[in-house]
Amino acid sequence: MATIKFSTRIAENIAGTTGITSSSAGTPALAAYSTYNGYLRILSGPIPTQNELENAYPTWDRFTGSPSEVLIERAHTAAQFGSVTSGGVTYVTWDLELVTAVRSGVASWWCWSGYEHYDPVDRGAAPGAPDNYYVAALIGDITAIAGGGSMTLVDLNIVAGQTYELGPARFVLPREYTY
Amino acid sequence: MAIIRANFGFYDSMIRGLVSTAFFIDASGPNNRIEIYAGPMPADADSFFSGYPGAGSPTSNLLATFSDFRITQNTVPSTGNNLDVQEAMFTGGFEPNPGTVTATGTGIAVWYAMYNTTRFATHGALLGDCSISGGTGSVHLDSLSIVAGSPVQLLHWGVRFQT
Numbered sequence A: 001m002a003t004i005k006f007s008t009r010i011a012e013n014i015a016g017t018t019g020i021t022s023s024s025a026g027t028p029a030l031a032a033y034s035t036y037n038g039y040l041r042i043l044s045g046p047i048p049t050q051n052e053l054e055n056a057y058p059t060w061d062r063f064t065g066s067p068s069e070v071l072i073e074r075a076h077t078a079a080q081f082g083s084v085t086s087g088g089v090t091y092v093t094w095d096l097e098l099v100t101a102v103r104s105g106v107a108s109w110w111c112w113s114g115y116e117h118y119d120p121v122d123r124g125a126a127p128g129a130p131d132n133y134y135v136a137a138l139i140g141d142i143t144a145i146a147g148g149g150s151m152t153l154v155d156l157n158i159v160a161g162q163t164y165e166l167g168p169a170r171f172v173l174p175r176e177y178t179y
Numbered sequence B: 001m002a003i004i005r006a007n008f009g010f011y012d013s014m015i016r017g018l019v020s021t022a023f024f025i026d027a028s029g030p031n032n033r034i035e036i037y038a039g040p041m042p043a044d045a046d047s048f049f050s051g052y053p054g055a056g057s058p059t060s061n062l063l064a065t066f067s068d069f070r071i072t073q074n075t076v077p078s079t080g081n082n083l084d085v086q087e088a089m090f091t092g093g094f095e096p097n098p099g100t101v102t103a104t105g106t107g108i109a110v111w112y113a114m115y116n117t118t119r120f121a122t123h124g125a126l127l128g129d130c131s132i133s134g135g136t137g138s139v140h141l142d143s144l145s146i147v148a149g150s151p152v153q154l155l156h157w158g159v160r161f162q163t
Helices: A008-015 A051-055 B008-020
Strands: A003-006 A038-043 A072-078 A081-086 A089-094 A097-100 A109-118 A132-144 A152-153 A164-165 A169-173 A174-179 B004-006 B029-037 B063-073 B094-095 B100-101 B111-116 B125-132 B138-139 B151-157
Touching: A003 A008, A008 B125, A072 A097, A097 A169, B029 B138, B029 B151, B063 B100, B063 B151
Parallel strands: A132 A152, B125 B138
Antiparallel strands: A003 A174, A003 B125, A038 A072, A038 A109, A081 A089, A089 A169, A097 A164, A109 A132, A132 B004, B029 B063, B029 B111, B063 B094, B100 B151, B111 B125, B138 B151
């Protein structure tokens, strides 16, 4: 069993350099590549399995379109995120946002996604190879308060046109991994 | 039980965020450092480096120090860009490969600390375990039995995150 441990500073730096919040080069990818904005979405229907997440998401219109499952959608840029360490735990943070629901339905899962940009030449491709992108995504379940979900809502019934408070949110970033 | 799932792209960006920021991409040079230690790995990376910088690098149980290397940016997943797997594995390149230094201590290599001496305060440090090739450590050495004054080879560095 291999073990790696990050210091707090590494965790905080990673929080600022994942495809979720900014590019691997440390620049705000989601702001710089405005065509490829990331999203925090609240959706209806069954949460995708791990296999569906891996296989379907790169081409799924859940990233590039506005599928019928989306109830609330908030495009984001890196500047809207931050990181904080409290009690030895590092969090990715997001301040409160007011968002208008685009559809009505029962919220059941959330998806936080961003486009990850990379240069294939850095990975051994021939010079001139076009830049590439793929999706970095976190998904999780939604339940009512005390329901144990990774996101909880006061009311799971979302109504189109209504304004909802989204956040503030904190996502724990682990500092120890085994494999 | 709350559900959170991450995909391949997330872990890929995470590992490249780790190695391609200024933390380890200080070109090549003596500022990048992997120190090999005997004894148990510290429970927490922060506590191990609590006296750094200023007090100097920890030296207790230090067996060997690799410097003047760089971590290459072509950290490709073992499956290429194939997304039809549920496990994402990433291996960072280590140049020169292998790297050879003369050991400064005698003992059994158990763990290592990896950091940049001039950027520690802002970029942090990573701890991991050692093994020989084919083992489970994130650093592979030619031998775990290290003798002061004898050469030590670092054959591989790589870390892995699983979905």
